[in-house]
Amino acid sequence: MKKIRTHAPRKIGLAAWSKQFDKIAEETIRKYKYYNNDEWGIYFSPPATFMVYGLRELKRLKFDNSLEALRMWGFVFNETERLFRAKQINKKLIATMGDLGTVPVLVMAFPDCIPFYPECLWWTPFFKESTELLDTASKLGIPEATCFSRAVAAAFYKKAYFPRPDLIIASTGASCDDYSCVMQVVENMGYEIFWVETPCRKSPDFFLSRPKPQILEKSSAGLVYSKILEEYLIKEYQRIWQVLFKLTGVNNPHRLTETIKKVNTLRRMVMEIKKLNAEAEVAPLPALELMTIEFGNLYGYADFDEWVEIVAALHQLVQKRVEKGLGVLPKDALPIAWVTPSADPFLLNLVEDLGCRVVATEYVINQSLVPIEENIEPLRALARSFINASLIGTTEERVKNIKEKITQRQIKGVLITNMLGASHCAMETRLIERLLGDVPVLAIDIPAPFGITQQIRTRIEAFVETLR
Amino acid sequence: MELIGYTCSYIPLEILSATGLKPYRLLHGEISLSQKGETQVRIDACPLIKSNLGFLLENKNRFACIIGATGCDMSRRMVEVVKTFTDIPVYIFNNPRTDNFEIYSNEVDGLVNELEQFFHRRLDKSIIEKECEKWEKIRQHLISIDAHRRTHPSALSTTTFHKIVKGYHQGKFEEIAKGVPEEISYKPRIYLLGSPISYESGPLLELIEQRLRICGDFNCGLSRGIYIRVTEKSVTGLKKAYFNQPPCIFKRPNKRYYEWVEKDIKATKSTGIIAFVLDYCDNFDFEIPQMERCLPLPILRLKSDFSFQNISQIKIRIDAFIDVLASLRGGVV
Numbered sequence: 097m098k099k100i101r102t103h104a105p106r107k108i109g110l111a112a113w114s115k116q117f118d119k120i121a122e123e124t125i126r127k128y129k130y131y132n133n134d135e136w137g138i139y140f141s142p143p144a145t146f147m148v149y150g151l152r153e154l155k156r157l158k159f160d161n162s163l164e165a166l167r168m169w170g171f172v173f174n175e176t177e178r179l180f181r182a183k184q185i186n187k188k189l190i191a192t193m194g195d196l197g198t199v200p201v202l203v204m205a206f207p208d209c210i211p212f213y214p215e216c217l218w219w220t221p222f223f224k225e226s227t228e229l230l231d232t233a234s235k236l237g238i239p240e241a242t243c244f245s246r247a248v249a250a251a252f253y254k255k256a257y258f259p260r261p262d263l264i265i266a267s268t269g270a271s272c273d274d275y276s277c278v279m280q281v282v283e284n285m286g287y288e289i290f291w292v293e294t295p296c297r298k299s300p301d302f303f304l305s306r307p308k309p310q311i312l313e314k315s316s317a318g319l320v321y322s323k324i325l326e327e328y329l330i331k332e333y334q335r336i337w338q339v340l341f342k343l344t345g346v347n348n349p350h351r352l353t354e355t356i357k358k359v360n361t362l363r364r365m366v367m368e369i370k371k372l373n374a375e376a377e378v379a380p381l382p383a384l385e386l387m388t389i390e391f392g393n394l395y396g397y398a399d400f401d402e403w404v405e406i407v408a409a410l411h412q413l414v415q416k417r418v419e420k421g422l423g424v425l426p427k428d429a430l431p432i433a434w435v436t437p438s439a440d441p442f443l444l445n446l447v448e449d450l451g452c453r454v455v456a457t458e459y460v461i462n463q464s465l466v467p468i469e470e471n472i473e474p475l476r477a478l479a480r481s482f483i484n485a486s487l488i489g490t491t492e493e494r495v496k497n498i499k500e501k502i503t504q505r506q507i508k509g510v511l512i513t514n515m516l517g518a519s520h521c522a523m524e525t526r527l528i529e530r531l532l533g534d535v536p537v538l539a540i541d542i543p544a545p546f547g548i549t550q551q552i553r554t555r556i557e558a559f560v561e562t563l564r
Numbered sequence: 565m566e567l568i569g570y571t572c573s574y575i576p577l578e579i580l581s582a583t584g585l586k587p588y589r590l591l592h593g594e595i596s597l598s599q600k601g602e603t604q605v606r607i608d609a610c611p612l613i614k615s616n617l618g619f620l621l622e623n624k625n626r627f628a629c630i631i632g633a634t635g636c637d638m639s640r641r642m643v644e645v646v647k648t649f650t651d652i653p654v655y656i657f658n659n660p661r662t663d664n665f666e667i668y669s670n671e672v673d674g675l676v677n678e679l680e681q682f683f684h685r686r687l688d689k690s691i692i693e694k695e696c697e698k699w700e701k702i703r704q705h706l707i708s709i710d711a712h713r714r715t716h717p718s719a720l721s722t723t724t725f726h727k728i729v730k731g732y733h734q735g736k737f738e739e740i741a742k743g744v745p746e747e748i749s750y751k752p753r754i755y756l757l758g759s760p761i762s763y764e765s766g767p768l769l770e771l772i773e774q775r776l777r778i779c780g781d782f783n784c785g786l787s788r789g790i791y792i793r794v795t796e797k798s799v800t801g802l803k804k805a806y807f808n809q810p811p812c813i814f815k816r817p818n819k820r821y822y823e824w825v826e827k828d829i830k831a832t833k834s835t836g837i838i839a840f841v842l843d844y845c846d847n848f849d850f851e852i853p854q855m856e857r858c859l860p861l862p863i864l865r866l867k868s869d870f871s872f873q874n875i876s877q878i879k880i881r882i883d884a885f886i887d888v889l890a891s892l893r894g895g896v897v
Contacts, residue, residue: 237850241843269634271637281850284853304678324670491644514606517844519844521608522605523606530648
């Protein structure tokens with residue numbers, strides 16, 4: 097058996113990864129598999145494999161050099177194959193859209209049901225350095241000045257990025273319009289959609305008079321909301337339960353309780369990784385890996401069990417690095433917060449290369465980061481966790497945690513990444529700038545794939561200079 | 565303070581009016597107001613939202629409060645911006661985007677309760693009944709005026725109708741009470757739909773009507789809203805009537821919107837459709853291909869930001885559209 101050499105933590109490119117991969121023992125490669133299948137479930141490959149398959153941006157990206165990170169990338173990039181495999185082995189594919197993190201918990205409580213988020217395809221044009229999906233979206237009549245999640249409509253149209261889902265559950269309501277419109281376009285193509293209402297989280301600021309304390313409740317993240325919102329969500333989740341029952345013929349609430357426990361294991365680990373990363377003297381993981389880990393909370397990249405194992409390994413890695421004081425960025429990297437996920441992963445690399453370190457994030461997925469209560473009725477617990485959602489409340493609530501970190505001097509600046517024409521970006525950016533005005537704030541629009549220009553670099557450089 | 569501002573046709577006017585204030589629908593669309601609004605939001609926010617913000621910043625002392633709704637995302641978020649940059653008290657009405665009457669019903673009850681507390685005024689049965697009668701009378705009158713637009717030949721221009729209906733949206737009834745001029749037209753009949761028509765959109769309507777006659781529409785700011793029929797003069801009656809109003813395109817699914825429009829297009833005997841879409845108004849912009857697929861008439865899409873910088877282009881496109889209509893009807897439109 098070949099011995100795996102431990103390398104000092106650093107960020108490496110594709111070629112270096114391929115060299116390192118050569119030294120990994122066959123047993124190690126065969127050890128990890130999706131859907132626990134020995135025959136075709138092996139996913140451990142160097143990123144170069146996926147570059148050859150078409151993810152051209154990988155040749156520009158830098159990755160953490162740990163075996164754990166390599167395993168993660170192999171798994172994440174393998175998702176399309178995994179979804180088609182799932183269909184081949186008669187699993188039911190459930191597209192969950194719009195809610196970002198809660199509906200998949202319900203879906204996973206049903207046997208052989210695999211939830212996935214078509215919206216995560218918004219990264220595909222950037223990883224592929226191709227405007228193909230975006231151009232198709234334009235041909236479908238979707239305006240160019242909208243969120244890159246429009247790529248999803250093109251993917252449904254092309255039928256090549258994931259198999260036809262057995263069920264599409266789409267959440268709409270007090271959320272971003274771009275995505276609600278994308279989902280409507282998908283329905284207009286002939287896909288049947290099960291629509292779910294996500295009402296607004298009305299904080300006391302949006303009452304004319306002081307609301308009576310008995311109508312209010314506080315969420316696990318400390319957000320005040322009208323109790324009635326909880327009841328609305330429970331009823332919506334009951335509807336989802338019924339439709340899944342109809343699809344599978346199974347009605348076992350105990351499975352939901354078990355699923356919640358599993359989901360919580362992941363959520364706690366991810367929160368711990370985020371905390372360790374923010375508090376360590378040297379950044380133990382790069383921002384790109386951290387973002388990928390954070391988004392895994394949504395649905396475990398279509399194999400939740402394996403994803404929990406991957407994150408557990410990464411968690412251990414981070415713990416070890418922190419204990420040893422090791423990391424991937426210089427000690428003097430400037431701590432910043434990142435608001436709204438970047439559609440172009442390259443930016444995360446770039447910002448680090450220019451001297452920053454991401455120690456806090458608001459990627460519009462707060463709802464998927466909070467633990468779900470385990471000692472109450474499961475649907476109520478799900479409703480209570482969703483109430484922390486980033487987009488159903490105010491901007492002030494959205495950036496509350498970042499504001500606190502600024503006050504505690506843990507953050508020196510804030511970077512906001514926008515999509516031109518995206519409804520919440522257009523309305524929120526100025527407010528965020530105002531709310532977080534105690535530190536420098538840089539708001540940049542994400543350009544089309546392969547479109548990061550010298551001008552953007554210069555703006556980030558100037559931002560870094562301001563922070564220093 | 566004389567006004568109670570609101571943003572959505574699903575908010576019952578009768579309840580707002582029962583406070584003793586004038587309900588004022590925020591429907592501004594003027595470039596200088598838009599530029600003022602742009603000081604608080606990004607340039608790529610909807611021009612209507614920016615304009616309304618500009619108007620509120622200039623007129624904050626006239627508003628007792630603003631009742632916003634979860635209609636479109638930008639409209640909902642506008643309320644937070646208003647709260648941050650002015651002292652106007654704000655309230656959010658949770659208007660469900662799906663067919664969820666329970667949420668709607670609870671929200672109407674919540675609104676009544678909130679207004680009662682804020683204005684220290686009991687909105688009892690008799691007040692609501694009186695308001696229902698008043699507004700129903702106005703709507704019936706407006707429907708009878710609208711009938712002049714819809715006749716064949718059309719006897720009233722939408723340019724004039726727009727001036728009249730403004731009174732309904734602004735809580736001023738002087739214009740509504742005036743007589744209706746006779747403006748018979750044999751121009752090609754078209755149907756207007758799309759983003760809201762703002763108070764300052766008169767020149768756009770005039771431009772269209774120089775060559776065409778708009779004889780029906782599905783736009784906030786025009787006839788959308790006047791076809792709400794309140795038969796039961798109570799809060800319960802208001803809930804039913806407002807929930808079942810001509811369905812908004814923002815609803816999911818929005819199938820009923822298409823059914824309604826298709827029916828109305830037939831009723832108005834329109835020969836073409838103009839879809840007026842504001843910049844960054846996703847809900848309409850995304851739907852144009854579906855409109856082209858579902859609706860039985862040729863469609864002209866006009867896009868604007870209220871600046872009228874593209875007025876010449878709009879003019880040429882309208883002319884070209886008339887040619888298209890003519891070609892489809894053997895040269896006769």
